[in-house]
Amino acid sequence: MSVFSGHNAGHVSNPFKHSSLCNVLKIEKPARYYETNSAGAIYDLPHNEDTEYGVFNVMKSEEFANSDYAQILRKNGFDSGKLLGSPSFAMNILKENAEYHFCDIDKDALDNINNYSLTGNLNVKTYLGDSIEAFLDDKFILSKDDFVHIDPMGIGDQIFEINSKGHTFFDVFEKVVASGAKTFLWYGYKNAEIKEKIYDNIKKVFDKHKKPIKSFDICWSVMAKEKSNKMLNLLGCGVACANVSDESFLALGKNLELFNKLYENAIYNGHPAPLSIERVSLIQQLRSFYGI
Numbered sequence: 001m002s003v004f005s006g007h008n009a010g011h012v013s014n015p016f017k018h019s020s021l022c023n024v025l026k027i028e029k030p031a032r033y034y035e036t037n038s039a040g041a042i043y044d045l046p047h048n049e050d051t052e053y054g055v056f057n058v059m060k061s062e063e064f065a066n067s068d069y070a071q072i073l074r075k076n077g078f079d080s081g082k083l084l085g086s087p088s089f090a091m092n093i094l095k096e097n098a099e100y101h102f103c104d105i106d107k108d109a110l111d112n113i114n115n116y117s118l119t120g121n122l123n124v125k126t127y128l129g130d131s132i133e134a135f136l137d138d139k140f141i142l143s144k145d146d147f148v149h150i151d152p153m154g155i156g157d158q159i160f161e162i163n164s165k166g167h168t169f170f171d172v173f174e175k176v177v178a179s180g181a182k183t184f185l186w187y188g189y190k191n192a193e194i195k196e197k198i199y200d201n202i203k204k205v206f207d208k209h210k211k212p213i214k215s216f217d218i219c220w221s222v223m224a225k226e227k228s229n230k231m232l233n234l235l236g237c238g239v240a241c242a243n244v245s246d247e248s249f250l251a252l253g254k255n256l257e258l259f260n261k262l263y264e265n266a267i268y269n270g271h272p273a274p275l276s277i278e279r280v281s282l283i284q285q286l287r288s289f290y291g292i
């Protein structure tokens with residue numbers, strides 16, 4: 001399915017992911033930015049109950065008016081119906097100070113990135129094909145100056161989907177975390193079992209490699225109960241971030257609180273629809289492990 005027909009453009013998960021990403025990139029300033037699942041750079045933004053509840057609600061709020069997220073969107077045609085994907089947020093934050101490597105199995109998406117990046121004269125490379133094998137290749141070595149954004153999110157199962165070589169995106173997550181590279185894993189789940197399975201796998205990676213990981217999660221269960229969340233069929237989503245500074249973890253926590261507050265009195269399709277939020281920190285366990 002082409003990214004232009006299947007993307008969750010403007011759903012609440014979108015501003016949450018992209019504002020989190022902007023906050024972390026601005027602090028971390030990596031030398032190289034990688035995406036395993038880039039999708040495209042710029043989209044047409046539909047008007048429907050999901051986008052009203054999602055990106056339009058965020059963009060009309062005072063809390064986000066001065067954020068990098070909102071300013072980048074406005075600069076890129078939000079008011080004339082355009083929405084950006086993660087590659088463009090990264091390029092707008094890091095500008096010419098980073099190299100960019102975008103992978104996807106969707107050629108249209110990569111063409112869209114190449115057209116977009118031409119306007120900025122940036123150092124951008126795109127790769128068409130399965131990123132799982134590309135990232136797991138022994139010749140592909142990462143360091144702490146690299147930032148890897150992993151985002152296979154669909155209905156939550158994609159992250160566990162086994163490719164023809166028997167690997168999943170969680171194997172990529174494990175390799176990236178173990179290497180010490182800055183890691184931004186975006187996940188979604190359609191039910192509590194998948195959420196638990198994701199958390200269990202993150203915990204296993206932490207137990208094995210003892211690297212700092214925190215996850216920040218929003219859940220829109222009220223919408224799911226109404227069974228009117230047509231666009232995504234998801235219950236919630238979140239980011240598991242690893243090998244970043246305390247400042248970044250703090251910024252992610254603040255962003256989570258901002259979403260919580262913004263959605264306290266939110267209405268979806270005529271129904272009250274607050275978010276519930278959750279954060280899981282595996283750092284305290286790490287500090288006691290090392291006695292720091």
Ligand SMILES: C[S@@+](CC[C@H](N)C(=O)[O-])C[C@H]1O[C@@H](n2cnc3c(N)ncnc32)[C@H](O)[C@@H]1O
Pocket residue numbers: 003017036037038039040084085086087103104105106109129130131132151152153154
């Ligand atoms: C949720 S979208 C990414 C959204 C994007 N990161 C953003 O935030 O704007 C997931 C993307 O993963 C791509 N994809 C799925 N399986 C893949 C694979 N094995 N290798 C590379 N890309 C893949 C899909 O084509 C799709 O464009």
